[in-house]
Amino acid sequence: xxxxxxxxxxxxxxxxxxxxxxxxxxxxxxxxxxxxxxxxxxxxxxxxxxxxxxxxxxxxxxxxxxxxxxxxxxxxxxxxxxxxxxxxxxxxxxxxxxxxxxxxxxxxxxxxxxxxxxxxxxxxxxxxxxxxxxxxxxxxxxxxxxxxxxxxxxxxxxxxxxxxxxxxxxxxxxxxxxxxxxxxxxxxxxxxxxxxxxxxxxxxxxxxxxxxxxxxxxxxxxxxxxxxxxxxxxxxxxxxxxxxxxxxxxxxxxxxxxxxxx
Amino acid sequence: xxxxxxxxxxxxxxxxxxxxxxxxxxxxxxxxxxxxxxxxxxxxxxxxxxxxxxxxxxxxxxxxxxxxxxxxxxxxxxxxxxxxxxxxxxxxxxxxxxxxxxxxxxxxxxxxxxxxxxxxxxxxxxxxxxxxxxxxxxxxxxxxxxxxxxxxxxxxxxxxxxxxxxxxxxxxxxxxxxxxxxxxxxxxxxxxxxxxxxxxxxxxxxxxxxxxxxxxxxxxxxxxxxxxxxxxxxxxxxxxxxxxxxxxxxxxxxxxxxxxxxxxxxxxxxxxxxxxxxxxxxxxxxxxxxxxxxxxxxxxxxxxxxxxxxxxxxxxxxxxxxxxxxxxxxxxxxxxxxxxxxxxxxxxxxxxxxxxxxx
Numbered sequence: 001x002x003x004x005x006x007x008x009x010x011x012x013x014x015x016x017x018x019x020x021x022x023x024x025x026x027x028x029x030x031x032x033x034x035x036x037x038x039x040x041x042x043x044x045x046x047x048x049x050x051x052x053x054x055x056x057x058x059x060x061x062x063x064x065x066x067x068x069x070x071x072x073x074x075x076x077x078x079x080x081x082x083x084x085x086x087x088x089x090x091x092x093x094x095x096x097x098x099x100x101x102x103x104x105x106x107x108x109x110x111x112x113x114x115x116x117x118x119x120x121x122x123x124x125x126x127x128x129x130x131x132x133x134x135x136x137x138x139x140x141x142x143x144x145x146x147x148x149x150x151x152x153x154x155x156x157x158x159x160x161x162x163x164x165x166x167x168x169x170x171x172x173x174x175x176x177x178x179x180x181x182x183x184x185x186x187x188x189x190x191x192x193x194x195x196x197x198x199x200x201x202x203x204x205x206x207x208x209x210x211x212x213x214x215x216x217x218x219x220x221x222x223x224x225x226x227x228x229x230x231x232x233x234x235x236x237x238x239x240x241x242x243x244x245x246x247x248x249x250x251x252x253x254x255x256x257x258x259x260x261x262x
Numbered sequence: 263x264x265x266x267x268x269x270x271x272x273x274x275x276x277x278x279x280x281x282x283x284x285x286x287x288x289x290x291x292x293x294x295x296x297x298x299x300x301x302x303x304x305x306x307x308x309x310x311x312x313x314x315x316x317x318x319x320x321x322x323x324x325x326x327x328x329x330x331x332x333x334x335x336x337x338x339x340x341x342x343x344x345x346x347x348x349x350x351x352x353x354x355x356x357x358x359x360x361x362x363x364x365x366x367x368x369x370x371x372x373x374x375x376x377x378x379x380x381x382x383x384x385x386x387x388x389x390x391x392x393x394x395x396x397x398x399x400x401x402x403x404x405x406x407x408x409x410x411x412x413x414x415x416x417x418x419x420x421x422x423x424x425x426x427x428x429x430x431x432x433x434x435x436x437x438x439x440x441x442x443x444x445x446x447x448x449x450x451x452x453x454x455x456x457x458x459x460x461x462x463x464x465x466x467x468x469x470x471x472x473x474x475x476x477x478x479x480x481x482x483x484x485x486x487x488x489x490x491x492x493x494x495x496x497x498x499x500x501x502x503x504x505x506x507x508x509x510x511x512x513x514x515x516x517x518x519x520x521x522x523x524x525x526x527x528x529x530x531x532x533x534x535x536x537x538x539x540x541x542x543x544x545x546x547x548x549x550x551x552x553x554x555x556x557x558x559x560x561x562x563x564x565x566x567x568x569x570x571x572x573x574x575x576x577x578x579x580x581x582x583x584x585x586x587x588x589x590x591x592x593x594x595x596x597x598x599x600x601x602x603x604x605x606x607x608x609x610x611x612x613x614x615x616x617x618x619x620x621x
Contacts, residue, residue: 084489098480125465
């Protein structure tokens with residue numbers, strides 16, 4: 001399955017990113033790159049700046065210094081919806097679904113950028129808008145099949161158990177057909193079976209759609225198993241960057257995780 | 263319900279996305295429509311039509327508009343009265359300045375004008391949320407009523423500040439406004455007009471626009487990540503909502519009361535519509551109608567109940583009792599079901615779906 005996996009050129013490159021909130025430096029001089037079709041894991045102890053890093057890539061936070069190159073072009077100041085337009089999708093650490101809507105509507109919302117009908121066509125509904133709704137419904141149904149959530153299609157997401165909510169959130173991100181998928185702790189709070197399912201889905205997404213994935217995860221077993229490369233952050237600085245084996249052997253990383261005797 | 267969807271299989275997505283996917287529901291709605299269009303005007307007397315059905319439909323329209331904004335997009339607004347006044351005065355100016363313009367066109371244009379005003383007063387929503395936004399929309403309420411009261415250009419320099427709806431026909435010989443309009447004609451006109459606009463509202467909320475509004479309501483950060491522009495979603499909600507509320511104000515002035523002054527659209531009007539939306543059910547088209555029915559009908563019912571039951575009570579006592587029972591009922595409904603009558607209806611349907619079996 002991985003033998004013929006082709007990791008391409010750099011998709012996104014962050015260069016000397018520094019982000020501070022007042023006097024607190026969340027990120028200091030971080031540089032790394034995400035290559036096409038790879039699974040990159042960002043790890044680090046709590047408060048290392050992993051989520052801040054994703055927020056910077058996403059356009060939520062605006063770093064004081066540094067550049068971000070996406071598909072070879074430098075990105076100017078960014079708003080999250082512009083990042084979405086460029087093909088960056090994201091899931092959140094604590095599930096951020098639209099609680100009042102059904103699973104189907106949540107995933108359909110992910111298609112918002114792909115839908116073109118205007119307000120008047122939508123008001124009339126029949127005709128162009130209905131054709132478009134059905135066309136996107138077909139895509140959404142494929143994703144529902146893919147993630148095996150057929151049974152909860154019409155259930156309001158507020159009623160779903162946590163593991164399924166995480167899966168619906170992944171479905172919503174996939175509905176955007178992203179080039180780069182950012183997953184913030186996709187397996188937090190799950191039991192072993194749910195984690196195995198989620199790993200399978202992440203690998204399948206990567207494999208079948210060729211989506212580039214950057215994920216934050218605390219479960220080292222998962223990280224070492226599924227990722228092609230690992231970036232380690234600690235206190236807002238980058239400690240290491242390389243294949244899982246290289247990172248595992250890195251002395252700084254071992255010190256950061258296990259502590260150093262003084 | 264007493265009936266079930268068993269045996270009704272959907273084989274296409276369009277069938278699955280229908281507003282009423284169950285056949286019995288469609289038949290029931292058709293029946294309700296026929297009764298409303300033919301039986302009600304034939305059987306009900308003028309008093310019932312003028313004091314119950316006409317205000318109910320006008321309020322349902324206003325509640326529908328506010329529900330789109332507050333229930334679907336999550337933007338709390340207390341400017342409803344002001345926007346209704348906009349609709350009323352815009353349509354008055356349009357109807358008197360261009361007498362040849364068809365009355366429906368006048369109402370739609372007044373609605374569009376109000377939509378513009380709504381967008382203007384919706385701009386603060388891009389920065390502030392929740393209760394703070396509600397306070398900001400109060401500015402719209404007070405400013406608009408003050409403006410229509412202060413500048414008598416809006417009333418064509420009428421000394422009393424009251425505007426009277428000029429008589430207009432919907433089709434030649436069939437008056438819907440002015441003295442010659444019969445209550446039945448007003449009612450049927452309103453019914454069809456409101457039904458069409460309710461259908462449009464339903465279409466909007468089950469399309470991309472409605473999903474964007476609900477996304478902003480439920481989790482604005484995640485909505486932005488998906489690519490929804492908060493600016494566009496919030497302002498379009500303000501525009502569409504104000505369009506509906508503006509038309510309801512125009513209908514209020516032209517069809518319901520026939521003559522109106524700016525003070526009819528004070529802050530208590532805003533609260534009245536907000537209560538309809540909350541009691542009826544936030545985020546539900548049906549809820550707007552249920553809420554309007556509750557607030558319009560219940561006081562009348564309570565008022566007439568003692569006489570109808572043959573209990574001799576003093577008139578003052580009845581009106582005091584009316585307030586007490588009405589208030590108690592509102593509290594009761596909110597405790598039993600904070601999500602409104604629409605949710606109560608939905609729960610009832612789900613229960614009946616299984617009844618009499620336990621599961």
